Amino acid sequence: GACWQADDAFFELLRDKEIANVMLADIGGKIVADGNVAEKVKTQKKIIRDFLAGENGREQVETWLxxxxxxxxxxxxxxxxxxxxxxxxxxxxxxxxx
Incomplete structure (x- = not known):
């Protein structure tokens, strides 16, 4: 298991659209990030959460830092x-x- 997990406080502090998109690329891949580059930070954070939790059809990513x-x-x-x-x-x- 992971020693660290992104929590609500982490996502509340993540407000930069460029950073959220690069994080999304790290977690979900370039295609997913490029497809959501114009989306609001809130949407990109939701997709990141989906990958980390393995929800909404996203493959779970367990060891991301x-x-x-x-x-x-x-x-x-x-x-x-x-x-x-x-x-x-x-x-x-x-x-x-x-």
Whole structure:
């Protein structure tokens, strides 16, 4: 089983349409995300919930973690603003194999 699960608080804090669509691509695939790119955040979050719960004809995804919680941490956008990911991007070259 998963150690972490998306709860109501997680979805209440998810308000960015671009991030919701990239999350949907991570969970449901590019075709699903592209087909719902114009949908409201609320709709995209519902589809994400359906995948995580295996409801409404969606195949259940049990081990998903948001990119923010992975190691190394990743951002969902190129616009920055996620401090941990921005800092990792600056030091990552120091860890690259020569």
């Amino acid at each position: 948001p990119r923010w919680m992975k190691f190394p941490v990743e951002s969902y956008t190129v616009r920055g603003g996620f401090r941990t990911a921005d800092q990792w991007a600056r030091v990552q070259p120091l860890f690259a194999a020569q």
